[in-house]
Amino acid sequence: MAIIISIVNQKGGVAKTTTAINLSAALGAMGKKVLLVDLDPQGNATSGYGFGKEAKRNLEYTTYDVIMGEARPAQAIVETKFKNVSIMPATANLAEAEVRLLQFENKTLCLKKALLQIKNDYDIIIIDCLPSLGVLCLNGLSACDRFIVPMQCEPYSLEGVSELLLTVKRVQKTSNRNLQLMGIVFTMIDKRLMINRDVMNMIKSSFSEDTVFKTEIPRNVRISEAPSHGEPIMYYEPNSKGADAYKLLAKEVAKKCKAFEEML
Ligand SMILES: Nc1ncnc2c1ncn2[C@@H]1O[C@H](COP(=O)(O)OP(=O)(O)O)[C@@H](O)[C@H]1O
Ligand SMILES: [Mg+2]
Numbered sequence: 001m002a003i004i005i006s007i008v009n010q011k012g013g014v015a016k017t018t019t020a021i022n023l024s025a026a027l028g029a030m031g032k033k034v035l036l037v038d039l040d041p042q043g044n045a046t047s048g049y050g051f052g053k054e055a056k057r058n059l060e061y062t063t064y065d066v067i068m069g070e071a072r073p074a075q076a077i078v079e080t081k082f083k084n085v086s087i088m089p090a091t092a093n094l095a096e097a098e099v100r101l102l103q104f105e106n107k108t109l110c111l112k113k114a115l116l117q118i119k120n121d122y123d124i125i126i127i128d129c130l131p132s133l134g135v136l137c138l139n140g141l142s143a144c145d146r147f148i149v150p151m152q153c154e155p156y157s158l159e160g161v162s163e164l165l166l167t168v169k170r171v172q173k174t175s176n177r178n179l180q181l182m183g184i185v186f187t188m189i190d191k192r193l194m195i196n197r198d199v200m201n202m203i204k205s206s207f208s209e210d211t212v213f214k215t216e217i218p219r220n221v222r223i224s225e226a227p228s229h230g231e232p233i234m235y236y237e238p239n240s241k242g243a244d245a246y247k248l249l250a251k252e253v254a255k256k257c258k259a260f261e262e263m264l
Contacts, residue, residue: 002035002122003257004115005182006144010167011160012131015150015187018223019249020128021048022242023148025232026250028084032123035077038063038090039111039140040130041098046089049080050230056091063090067097067110067139073118082232086122094136101135108135108175112143124257133167141168142175145260146182148253150217153186153199158206182256185213185249215249218242 007016007023017040024036038045043056051059059078065071066088077088101107115125129140141147149164151157161184172179184207189196204212217223220242226233234243 002119002125003146003260004119004125004127004144005253005257006127006129006140006147007150008129008137008140008147008164009149009151009160010131010133010137010164011157014152015217016131017042017044017048017128018227019148019150019185019187019217019246020045020126021227022223022232022234022246023250023253024085024124024126025082025234026247027124027126027254028082029234029247030250030254032084032254033121034085035088035118035122035125036085037088037111037115037125037127039094039127039136040090041092041095042130043090043092043094044227045128046087046091048227048230048232049082049085049087051078051087051089052230056089059089059091062094063088064094064097066114067094067136068100069110069114073114077118082235098134098136101139108138108142108171111139112176115143124253133164138167138171138175141171141179144176145178146180146256148182149184150187151184151203152188153196153203155195155199157199158203161203181211182253183211183213185215185217187217188219189216190219213249213252215245215252217245217249220245 007020028034061071061076127140222237222240223242226236
């Protein structure tokens with residue numbers, strides 16, 4: 001049975017999607033059967049895996065249809081060109097779900113219910129959440145076992161994470177008792193910047209050692225180029241610092257997944 005991991009941070013541009021794409025690719029390459037769920041109307045994870053405008057138009061079903069209960073997950077999931085990675089794609093219409101869900105009785109549990117149908121078909125399911133703490137994101141947090149928080153080390157990063165953790169507490173109380181933080185991952189790190197160092201140290205001192213990933217993702221121009229070529233970094237530029245970093249992060253995540261399985 002798959003472990004389900006949400007990538008969350010209500011702040012945009014902190015590398016949630018970049019992490020979702022490259023972590024899923026690296027775990028797939030390690031031999032894990034991975035499903036990436038695109039839970040953002042921007043559909044950047046979908047395009048980052050090579051599904052451009054044209055391909056998106058031709059999709060019969062997407063995350064939207066699955067969340068609304070109008071398609072089964074298996075009908076929406078498509079294989080990617082990359083080893084062991086399938087994707088539940090998203091397009092702009094997912095934004096409508098944010099509105100339509102509000103009329104549903106169990107509005108935060110729609111994704112969880114859907115993923116239960118396919119949980120046995122994968123080793124790891126990764127959910128790329130949108131930058132908000134609205135009802136769609138609550139679906140992501142309610143559906144997962146663990147969550148990963150990508151963070152840029154900037155002055156206000158810690159405040160954002162505190163707000164996120166309050167939301168998580170509410171989700172734990174209402175819809176997902178076993179929800180736990182898998183780890184915070186520092187992204188777009190430039191070691192030359194003192195501010196990065198300072199914020200990093202502050203965050204490290206506010207969390208226990210095992211909730212901050214040892215791997216730091218460096219700022220790397222190759223990482224930002226890869227999505228427009230529709231490829232994860234480890235395929236686009238296998239010998240880059242970015243590819244190395246995401247492979248190391250995948251190893252850490254795999255280890256935590258193993259610990260999770262053993263706990264069950
Ligand atoms: N390590 C990195 N080095 C350079 N650019 C990065 C890195 N990680 C992400 N980016 C770029 O930063 C921008 C925001 O990343 P993205 O993953 O879309 O964030 P989010 O999903 O949190 O909104 C994108 O243009 C992406 O290519
Ligand atoms: Mg994103």
